[in-house]
Amino acid sequence: MTGVDKRVSPWLSRRLFLGSTAALIVSGTGAVRALSIGGALPWAPGTATPPTVVRPGPWMFFTADEASAIEAAVDRLIPPDDRGPGGKDSGCAVFIDRQLAGPYGHSEGLYTRPPFMPGAATQGYQMPDTPAARYRAGLKALADYVKATFGGKPFQDLAPADQDKVLGGLESGSIELKDVKSAAFFTLLLQNTQEGYFADPIYGGNRDMAGWKLVGFPGARYDYRDWVEHHNEKYPLPPVSIMGRSDWTVGEH
Amino acid sequence: MARKLPPKDVVIIGLGWTGSILAYELAKAGLDVVALERGPWRDTATDFPPAYAQDELRYAVRLDLFLRPAQDTLTFRNNGSQTALPIRNFSGFLPGNGVGGAGVHWNGQTWRFLPTDFKLRSHLEERYGKGALPADMTIQDWPVSYDELEPYYDRFEKLCGTSGKAGNIRGAKQAGGNPFEGWRSSEYPTPPLKQGLGATLFAEAARKTGHTPFPQPASNLSEAYTNPLGVKLGQCTYCGFCERFGCGNYAKSSPQTCVLPALMRLSNFEARTESEATKINLDSTGKRATGVTYVDTSGGEWEQPANIVLLCAFSFFNVQLMLLSGIGKPYDPQTGQGVVGRNYAYQTTSGVSIILKDKILNPFIATGAHGMIIDDYNGDNFDHSGLGFVGGGYMGAGQTGGRPIQTRPVPKGTPKWGAQWKKATAETYQKAFSLSTHGSSYSYKDCYLDLDPTYKDRFGRPLMRMTFDFHDNELKMSAYLTERLAEIAKAMDPAEMTASPRKGPYNSTIYQTTHNTGGTVMGADPADSVLNRYCQSWDVHNVFVPGGASVFPQNHGYNPTDTVGALAYWTADAIKDRYLKNPGPLG
Known part of the structure; x- marks a missing residue:
């Protein structure tokens, strides 16, 4: 018996092999948990890894209060105007909610071994907190600050000008939150909001491709051969998402 | 306790560009070859088809195709x-993972180094005098010449089907190409890509200011192409x-689009994925490798005996x-003795x-490597006297x-959010363009790699530790190049222009390139190199590092992949x- 049997049929389901528990290949010395590929390119139907499309529905990470605050905040970071919808109506809060409930929110795949030591700015983020934990703590500290400063009101009930003042204070660090670095929390919130506004709509933000329409990005077109040399001429087709366009699909919206 | 497998002629660690090229060449020569790849199998149809490859x-x-730091990372200071x-989350550079390695996610920029780059120290000392180089600069001549490597560059470019315009065919200058490049034995396999408005305006301004622009050599193919292995590539769709x-278009050269379809048909080749090499094993003399120990996804440990070990990670x-594995003497920056880890x-x-x-620039109509370039300020193409x-x-x-998540320029002074940000973002996207310089990084006594004393990987092995910062020579070079570029940019009559020369300290969170070189340098002398001129270990003759960028004695003003591919064929x-x-020993 050879230790690794290379006569594995390439048409066996790849998922069997490539999942977290790889294929058991029986050998003389026991089970081998690795994929041996030989003889042909492996391929099997149904083994592609398409993205998971965000569906409407209840909040998956945020509490109702947290969600209201986030929706108010993303609508000030990207306000609605005559150029198009703001952060709230384009789904930025939904985007952040689903991201925090998923692998990103849990720092999946990152190096999370101790010791955790503060370092130089050139050495990158060194704290153990996941994005999900940073939002939970940041929103709690923000709610406490706003409540104490604005006569018991939550952030979402403040006038837009006051909301801007609070956000500006977080950005500059002039507002100090309890146990939370306000500027770092603001940077994270702004980064995720803009990700939501410009990422493919499959992730819950950029609804109706509002972010792409704002700048004129055609999205997932993937073929511009006929327009490369149309210099100084606006690309003629509207944007398209990985899911297509709302006027192409029935019953999805 | 590792379980021992039947021996192979060759075991390859890492199935990217160099691993797949070596596997094909040696399996074709009749050897029994196995490649160990620590990441997953990857292919176009299943991992990045045009249905969803365009997901920013x-x-x-979120870096879906890259090495996860939880699997392996390094420390930095x-x-x-x-x-x-x-480095808890990669951002300054992005090591690849899985079959195809960095060949999957590269831009396709396919550059040869200059003939003088290969004799860098002796050339510079001859032209500017021995005192011209900083005392702690540890650059050295390559142990191969441009003339020796030329046929291998040619082979790699034909494997890729690279699109471009030659500037020098066997010494005869060619109009439209790079007038500074080393001689080429033949024209590029495919003609240059088409250019957009931004690159066209840059080329006009460069000509007006006395420079010679040419299309960047691109392994994003301008037309369909069949390579010498019989593998067919598609046309780039910009x-x-x-x-x-x-x-997703089979148009960017990669191990998947250029090598694997031919390689996988060879019955004497086997790929083992999700198999991470942990050690190269040596015999009792320490002068001969006996094989490789690796771990599968269940934590099972295996020993693969082999006559030749190729390190292609x-x-x-x-x-x-x-x-x-204890191969070669570790570098000590205090004494300058030792070689492994030196000259990062x-x-x-x-x-x-x-x-x-x-x-209206339509910046989204792009490829990783089209564009118009000048090479007037590369290497020693210009007189450095007094600079x-x-x-x-x-x-x-x-x-x-x-x-648009990562490319959303706004004018200077624009707030980072709010109504003004939104207006500026909308108005600027179509009018903004970025020009760049891609400069050399010479090696220094205090820039090196060693094993970290504290942090471990998931197997308990020490992480690599990188100690690196920019030196004055490189910052002055960047300032000079950026000034020249700004002069050309000014001739484009911009409404606004921001020149950003590179400043220190080096920041591991700001992306520049994934052109990390050195550490297992090739050279003519075992005192200052890990490998001889055939990329063979001086100490253990059946271990080769066939051309990965770790063999570069220093890094030059070009992207590394063409040289990596050429050295793979050379080895x-x-x-x-x-x-x-x-x-x-061949050296």
Whole structure:
């Protein structure tokens, strides 16, 4: 018996092999948990890894209060105007909610071994907190600050000008939150909001491709051969998402 | 306790560009070859088909195709007085993972080094005098010449089907190409890509200011192509999703599109994925490798005996495996003695961003490597007398896409959010363009790789530790190049222009390139190199590091992949034509 049997049929389901528990290949010395590929390119139907499309529905990470605050905040970071919808109506809060409930929110795949030591700015983020934990703590500290400063009101009930003042204070660090670095929390919130506004709509933000329409990005077109040399001429087709366009699909919206 | 497998002629660690080229060449020569790849199998149809390859969040921001730091990372510090801390999330450079390696996610920029780059120290000392180089600069001549490597560059470019315009065919200058390049034995396999407005305007301005622009050599193919292995590539669609992405169009050269379809048909080749090499095993003399120990996804440990071990991982991890296996003497920056980990180098890039008046640039119509470039300020193409630095780089209009999460320029002074930000973002996107310089990074005594004393990987092995910072020579070079680029940018009559020369300290969170070089340097003398001129270990003759960027003695003003591919073929020939006939030291 050879230790690794290379006569594995390439048409066996790849998922069997490539999942977290790889294929058991029986050998003389026991089970081998690795994929041996030989003889042909492996391929099997149904083994592609398409993205998971965000569906409407209840909040998956945020509490109702947290969600209201986030929706108010993303609508000030990207306000609605005559150029198009703001952060709230384009789904930025939904985007952040689903991201925090998923692998990103849990720092999946990152190096999370101790010791955790503060370092130089050139050495990158060194704290153990996941994005999900940073939002939970940041929103709690923000709610406490706003409540104490604005006569018991939550952030979402403040006038837009006051909301801007609070956000500006977080950005500059002039507002100090309890146990939370306000500027770092603001940077994270702004980064995720803009990700939501410009990422493919499959992730819950950029609804109706509002972010792409704002700048004129055609999205997932993937073929511009006929327009490369149309210099100084606006690309003629509207944007398209990985899911297509709302006027192409029935019953999805 | 590792379970021992039946022996193979050759075991390859890492199935990227160099691993797949060596596997094909040696299996074709009749050897029984197995490749160990620590990441998953990857192919176009299943991992980045055109149905969803163009997903900026997934691939460019969440880095879906890259090495996960939880699997392996390194620690970083700017200098020996700091404590190195782990890179917990890659952002300054992005090591690949899985079959195809960095060949999946590269941009396709396919450059040869200059003939003088290969004799860098002797050339510079001859032209400017021995005193011209900083005392702690540890650059050295390559042990191969440009003339020796030329046929191998040619072979790799024909494997890729690279699109471009030659500037020098066997010494005869060619109009439209790079007038500074080394001689080429033939024209590029496919003609240059078409250019957009931004690159066209840059080329006009460059000509007006006395420079010679030419199309950047691109392994994003301008037309369909069948390579010498019989593998067919498609035409690039200018989709603007190259760097950080796999190509869904079979149009960007990669192990998947150029080698694997032919390689996988060879019955004497086997790929083992999700199998991470942990050590190269040596016999009792320490002068001969007996094989490789690796771990599968269940934690099971295996020993693969082999007559030849080829280290084809990404550069850091070649260095790490040499150190963990006790091959070669580790470098000591205090004494300058030892070689493994020595001469880590990188790249020194900078940019000039411009906003043009009333233009529609369609920045999303892009490839990873089209664009117009000038090479007037690369290497020693210009007189450095009195400038106070050596080295240089190419520069030009090579914007690789307009993906809006990461590419959203606004005028200076615009707030980062709110109504004004939104207005500026909408008004600027179509008018903004980025120009860049791509400069050399010479090696220094205090820039090196070693094993971290504190942080471990999931197997308990020490992480690689990088100690690196920019030196004055490189910062002066970047300032000079950026000024030249700004002069050309000014001739484009921009409404606004921001020149950003590279400044220190090196910041591991700001992306520049994934051109991490050195650590297992090739050379003519075992006192200052790990490998001889055939990329063979001086100490253990049946271990080769066939051309990964870890073999570069320093980094030059070009992207590394063409040289990596050329050295892979060079090493393959050395093994086939020399080593197999008489196994032993070739140097």
